[in-house]
Amino acid sequence: MKTQAYLLYLLLFINFGLCAQQATLNGVILDENKIPLPGASITYAGGGTQSNKNGVYELRIPANQTVKVNISYVGFKNITVTLNLKVNQVYELNPVLKTDVEQIAEVVISGREQKVVEGITTLDPETIRNTPSANPGVEGLLKSLPGVSSNNELSTQYAVRGGNYDENLVYVNEIEVYRPFLIRSGQQEGLSFVNTDLVSNVDFSAGGFQAKYGDKLSSVLDITYRRPTRIGASADLSLLGARVSAEGITKDKKLAAILGARYRDNSLLVNAKDTETNFRPRFADIQTYISYNLSNTFELGFLGNISINKYDYQPLTQQTNFGTLQNPLALVVFYEGQEKDKYETYFGAFKGTYKPNENLLLKFIASGYHTQEQEYYDIFALYRLGVVNTDIGSDEVGDVVLTGTAGSQLTHARNDLDALIFNLQHRGSFSRDEHQIEWGIKYTSEDIRDRVQEYEIIDSAGFSIRPPIEDFVNDQPYNPYTSPIVPFANVRATNDVQIDRISTFGQYSLRTAINNTDVWINAGVRSQTWTVSGAGLQSTTQTVVSPRAQLAIKPDWKRDMIFRVSGGYYHQPPFYRELRDSLGVVRPEVKAQESIHLVLGHDYSFKLWDRPFTLTSEFYYKTLNDVNPYTIENVRIRYRARNNAEAYATGLDLRLNGEFIPGTESWVSLGVLKTEENIDNRGYISRPTDQRLKIGALFQDYVPTIPNLKMYLNLVYQTGVPGGSPSYADPYNFQTRLRDYRRADLGISYILVGPEKQPKADSFLRHFRSLNLGFEIFNIFDNRNSITNTFVRDASSKQQFAIPNILTPRVFNIRLGMRF
Incomplete structure (x- = not known):
């Protein structure tokens, strides 16, 4: 194959x-x-x-x-x-x-130049829809960009320039969107908020962004949903699910609406993993954007989303082979029990846009987000770790023939979360000639009610393993065991937390020319004041101020070049996840993490093979203070809720995009990164997202003699990140890295109806504006990538083994897309 x-x-x-x-x-x-x-x-x-x-x-x-x-x-x-x-x-x-x-x-x-002076990458929505990915959408394409990393194809989460998943802003039509809180595994996520069928524009900034964007440390993903200009519909069907959308506009062009519905089932992907399961992952959502022109100067828009994700998981058996050719090992697990998770989110926002004249634009936004999440599981696992039979002629080849470690594990959880978030916001801009002033004020109310109840019991060869936080002696059978038996991990907490925030921003932009050299300047400042209160908590109020600036210059040279520099102070006031420590306790005194950014950028546009190309280069350095250390378990981040570290991130991002194949846009990207943290002044160690080298590529191609037969190839190579540490362990003792992440996804489609291929007048295909049929191969080369380690403990030998959690193998998918 x-x-x-x-x-x-x-x-x-x-x-x-x-x-x-x-x-x-x-x-x-x-x-x-x-x-x-x-x-x-x-x-x-x-x-x-x-x-x-x-x-x-x-x-x-x-x-x-x-x-x-x-x-x-x-x-x-x-x-x-x-x-x-x-x-x-x-x-x-x-x-x-x-x-x-x-x-x-x-x-x-x-x-080209619409966003380049601001250091923003603009992605084509059509390329997003066509690019093959195990988790298709905007995030799947972002992962081919330099500085953006993710080693989990089942997740839509991504890390940017050494940050974590919680440090990325996402806007849809200038409305901030959120993701569920409790999700711990990529295979539980299902659907990204962004529906690609509704998208008209995608802008992405990996750092050094303007003051008008919110209070996060790493990146901004700015999505614009389109306003329809005609009546139409589309559908995309595959073995992983279906997407349908409909759009329309009234005759007087005042009312326009677009509606999208999606259903996804990840069984095709997760049933191919090492774990044999009875698995029913069901994810569905419906989303709409409606706009109405009340007058020539005022437009009212509504963005709505309902998402229901159900995750039923009943593992049966698992065998993970690892080790070396000289010492092949395997972990075999037999399971009992099941997991039932449910994430329901409801989101609605009204946006009023008032433009009394050509210079002044006023916007008023009100939004609400409600999430109800449930995470219930009781899973009992019997495991054994041993040597694998490698005798090809044996009937037992691949089986564990010599067991070195045996044990059992019981995990239990009854976690519930209910969060209600309201936003009221005003944004405005005034433009005259080359000057522009923008401002905004936003009030946010967050009401979170959370119950966390989970424990883990580990038994190895008859010994109950205790957490390594107390000294005790267990020398059975020579002496009786007198210490109490306790769970290895035990978290129980109930939290009722309210957070009120007021954030403001103001910025000024100037675009002018000095001696035939184009100059663009932007300077602004953000501020946020927030108060954390709740049952049993001492009310705490804090304030941060974040000045930022950008400068871009385009010299009057024969070569088309743009030089950029940007930077400033960036603060991330803690969200609820950052306030809750690993034991479930909320700490309202947690400070905002602070980062000082410096980004130097350069764009060079040129002709190669008589076709357009652009080379984008960015060097960045970030120093971070009041860092809140964390660990990553698949996609769940667990904070220590203590600002007891400092960190830095530095690197270089390169991206060459253009027409490698005539008539198509492709790119190759390279990212080099180093990020470390110093916890409690013990010295610098790698952060969990220390992705040293990243190479990504997106190629589009077609067959010359059959131009309607097209190919999309998505390639990613990333060096391994630190593999994490077991519960209660010191991260300074666990700096071993995961294996390199290598993945290639291929999509091939044949256009039956399109702009260049119109059907005959009497053909049934005349009802389609476009129609294409294709297939996809995920993980073409069947690389065994891993996301985290499972740490298996043996009380008798006092050894601890790190077994990689293997991701999806090669998987085939069929797609049918159509537009009316």
């Missing part, structure tokens, strides 16, 4: 033809009363089109070159728009033609 995959990949990569390099401009032509104009003319030097009876138009224009588009209608002033779009980029333009006011002479829109 590996040979077949290699041959197929090589076949797809051999091509000498060229596809048309085009982009798409679409939208609705409106008059001053927002009435659509049928028959409006939209033209450029190489062609043109007209709007239909609903004012809707679609125009294909050349990509990667400056194109002037003229929009005209009898009795109205003309508009000239200058565009420079990427290959296959879809740009929505909804111009309002006026009769009594002079139009702007020329509007310049550049697909």
